[in-house]
Amino acid sequence: MEQDKRILQITNLRKNFGDREILKGIDFSVDKGDVVCIIGPSGSGKSTLIRCINFLETPTSGDIYFKGENVLAKYNDLSLYRTKVGMVFQQFNLFSNMSVLENCMVGQTRVLRKDKESARQTAMKYLYYVGMADYINAKPHQLSGGQKQRVAIARAMALEPEVLLLDEPTSALDSEMVGEVLSVMRELAEAGLTMIVVTHEMAFAREAASKVIFIDQGVIAEEATPEVIFKNPANPRTREFLSRFNQNN
Amino acid sequence: MTTMPTTFFEWVFFLLQQYGGIFVKGAVVTLLLALVGTFIGCLIGFVVGLIQTIPVGPNTGAGKRVFYKIVRWLLDAYVELFRGTPMIVQAMVVYYGSMSVFDIDMSAMFAGFLVVSINTGAYMAETVRGGINSIDPGQTEAATAIGMNHYKTMRCVILPQALRNIMPQIGNNLIINIKDTSVLNVISVTELYFSSKSAAGVYYKYFEVFFITCVIYFVMTFTVSRILRWIEGRMEGPRDYQLVTYDPMHDPCGHFPLPTIKKEQEK
Numbered sequence: 001m002e003q004d005k006r007i008l009q010i011t012n013l014r015k016n017f018g019d020r021e022i023l024k025g026i027d028f029s030v031d032k033g034d035v036v037c038i039i040g041p042s043g044s045g046k047s048t049l050i051r052c053i054n055f056l057e058t059p060t061s062g063d064i065y066f067k068g069e070n071v072l073a074k075y076n077d078l079s080l081y082r083t084k085v086g087m088v089f090q091q092f093n094l095f096s097n098m099s100v101l102e103n104c105m106v107g108q109t110r111v112l113r114k115d116k117e118s119a120r121q122t123a124m125k126y127l128y129y130v131g132m133a134d135y136i137n138a139k140p141h142q143l144s145g146g147q148k149q150r151v152a153i154a155r156a157m158a159l160e161p162e163v164l165l166l167d168e169p170t171s172a173l174d175s176e177m178v179g180e181v182l183s184v185m186r187e188l189a190e191a192g193l194t195m196i197v198v199t200h201e202m203a204f205a206r207e208a209a210s211k212v213i214f215i216d217q218g219v220i221a222e223e224a225t226p227e228v229i230f231k232n233p234a235n236p237r238t239r240e241f242l243s244r245f246n247q248n249n
Numbered sequence: 250m251t252t253m254p255t256t257f258f259e260w261v262f263f264l265l266q267q268y269g270g271i272f273v274k275g276a277v278v279t280l281l282l283a284l285v286g287t288f289i290g291c292l293i294g295f296v297v298g299l300i301q302t303i304p305v306g307p308n309t310g311a312g313k314r315v316f317y318k319i320v321r322w323l324l325d326a327y328v329e330l331f332r333g334t335p336m337i338v339q340a341m342v343v344y345y346g347s348m349s350v351f352d353i354d355m356s357a358m359f360a361g362f363l364v365v366s367i368n369t370g371a372y373m374a375e376t377v378r379g380g381i382n383s384i385d386p387g388q389t390e391a392a393t394a395i396g397m398n399h400y401k402t403m404r405c406v407i408l409p410q411a412l413r414n415i416m417p418q419i420g421n422n423l424i425i426n427i428k429d430t431s432v433l434n435v436i437s438v439t440e441l442y443f444s445s446k447s448a449a450g451v452y453y454k455y456f457e458v459f460f461i462t463c464v465i466y467f468v469m470t471f472t473v474s475r476i477l478r479w480i481e482g483r484m485e486g487p488r489d490y491q492l493v494t495y496d497p498m499h500d501p502c503g504h505f506p507l508p509t510i511k512k513e514q515e516k
Contacts, residue, residue, distance in 0.1 A: 089394075096388070097410045
């Protein structure tokens with residue numbers, strides 16, 4: 001029972017860039033339906049961690065288990081694994097040579113090899129969901145930041161992944177547009193999608209997260225429910241970070 | 250017999266009447282050499298540029314890495330060699346060299362196509378490499394994240410964007426080729442310059458003949474340049490987009506009900 005629920009497990013993950021040690025042994029696990037928020041100061045390794053999870057960065061050592069199986073051992077070709085672990089980037093990274101609809105279809109037709117019509121239907125389904133269905137003919141450069149990020153979420157969701165990774169999805173947005181993206185993320189969380197979110201939106205972490213991980217200097221300094229982290233953190237560094245954060249806001 | 254022309258324009262008219270066919274044939278050969286040469290050159294350039302941008306990471310096997318290294322060295326040598334020597338010399342070396350060293354008797358025309366193609370290919374390889382490198386790495390990351398491999402990423406995401414960026418350079422190459430195929434006269438390819446020279450020799454009217462040649466070259470390059478501009482404009486796509494407020498596939502029940510469905514399936 002425990003094992004079935006566990007969708008991702010990360011053990012002793014390390015990552016060096018040259019001589020610099022960015023991640024110094026990270027262990028945590030994610031259950032189905034969890035919304036894990038990763039918070040921490042800039043340069044603490046949050047983005048590196050989330051990028052290691054779908055192997056955009058190759059971990060220096062350590063293992064990642066997806067549904068109980070070691071990813072590197074099971075998936076010769078990481079493509080298949082990556083379709084199950086979607087990713088949303090801080091800078092949206094929509095394909096600028098494609099329209100909104102094509103952006104959401106290309107993964108389905110080229111990677112999952114679905115036929116055009118069913119790919120279109122799935123793409124439309126998620127574009128309605130994020131409220132961008134009217135814009136299917138637009139090119140990314142014609143959209144606002146919030147719209148781009150919503151399309152990026154639809155693009156990732158169109159592959160119907162089992163886990164969605166979001167790397168600071170609202171950090172590149174004007175404060176005005178942060179709300180629209182957060183509300184999509186909240187809906188996805190309520191719908192039971194498993195998510196790992198690197199974020200500076202403490203309000204989102206407090207409301208939507210089932211678990212908050214505070215990373216400092218390449219290690220997990222504290223891992224707890226949002227109630228504990230935000231009301232009564234055990235680690236003094238967590239307290240310091242959060243109080244600094246509250247001052248700045 | 251007709252009386253011989255006296256003024257400049259009479260001569261131009263006379264020469265056109267006499268040698269119109271030769272001019273046309275020469276222009277056709279020139280255009281053909283330039284178009285085919287540029288096209289094949291672009292293909293070579295794309296292949297070379299693609300191979301040179303295959304990522305070699307820490308996960309690449311040792312054998313593969315050595316193989317890539319050798320292939321890249323060879324391609325670098327090709328690019329440097331053909332960019333670093335004049336086309337007129339390449340034409341001589343290829344045409345006469347193939348005959349005396351390899352005993353291949355290729356026609357001058359074939360040698361012409363060959364030289365223009367591989368010469369353009371060397372330049373295009375660098376252009377394509379630059380075009381690929383100019384695309385935001387985020388595009389590659391996003392493609393990787395949805396499960397595309399190197400080939401699919403290139404084919405669907407990077408090359409279409411790179412191609413648009415290097416269109417002006419392809420146009421440049423085509424125009425340069427229209428003019429520079431004139432050097433192939435040294436191996437007797439009957440392109441426009443060679444034909445003009447033969448026509449001029451008959452009446453010793455070099456200025457009049459080359460005035461005509463000049464006009465023909467300019468008309469060809471100018472037309473090509475405008476056509477390429479038009480193609481570039483087409484590639485840009487429309488500046489505006491239409492909102493699609495009605496879609497027949499839209500769920501008539503209103504707000505799309507996926508989340509609950511998904512939740513139920515999981516239970």
